[in-house]
Amino acid sequence: MADINQARIDKWLWAARIFKTRTIAADACKNGRVTINGVNVKPSRPLKVGEVVDVKKPPVTYSFKVLKCIEQRVGAKLVPEIYENVTDPKQYELLEMSRISGFIDRARGTGRPTKKDRRAMEAFTEPVMFGFDDDWDEEDE
Numbered sequence: 295m296a297d298i299n300q301a302r303i304d305k306w307l308w309a310a311r312i313f314k315t316r317t318i319a320a321d322a323c324k325n326g327r328v329t330i331n332g333v334n335v336k337p338s339r340p341l342k343v344g345e346v347v348d349v350k351k352p353p354v355t356y357s358f359k360v361l362k363c364i365e366q367r368v369g370a371k372l373v374p375e376i377y378e379n380v381t382d383p384k385q386y387e388l389l390e391m392s393r394i395s396g397f398i399d400r401a402r403g404t405g406r407p408t409k410k411d412r413r414a415m416e417a418f419t420e421p422v423m424f425g426f427d428d429d430w431d432e433e434d435e
Contacts, residue, residue, distance in 0.1 A: 301363035303328065303347070304337035309367045310376045312349060312358070322349065346380065353392045354385045 301309075307319035307328065320337040322328050327350040328335055341347070343363055349356045358377040368376065407415065 299363055300340040300342055301365045302337065303330070303335055303339045303341045305365040306341050306360070306363060307347075307349070309364045310358070311367070311370060311373055312356075327351070347377075354381075354389045356385070357381045 304316055304320040304323055307313050307322070308316040313319040313322065319328075323335055323337040323339075326334045329348045330339070330341070330345050332348075341360060341363055343360055345360050347358045347360060349358070357380045359380050360377055362376050364376060
């Protein structure tokens with residue numbers, strides 16, 4: 295594009311390293327997972343400096359404020375110059391909770407838990423189920 299203050303949203307998402315490939319970025323736009331100011335966008339929509347882009351990567355919706363419009367991929371060290379992450383902290387709590395509970399609510403058809411999964415489940419459930427019994431037994435007698 296000739297205008298330096300605009301960039302295609304799919305190219306910007308790829309160049310800012312939010313998606314690994316431009317194809318994935320374009321598919322996210324087509325499937326309604328990318329919004330600008332609450333409106334679903336097409337991959338070809340021009341993006342301007344100052345706009346807030348919301349990207350849904352379940353279970354979290356990330357929000358980015360555009361600081362610079364680029365269409366060429368940059369190094370990871372230059373990303374803070376491209377956008378400002380304005381994601382709500384509650385979204386990160388949601389991500390952490392889903393990560394912790396991921397091994398409790400296993401998806402159907404994923405097979406048996408591995409030894410690592412079993413140990414993680416035991417470490418997660420054991421303090422809650424059995425942690426208070428030791429103190430109770432001593433006081434009881």
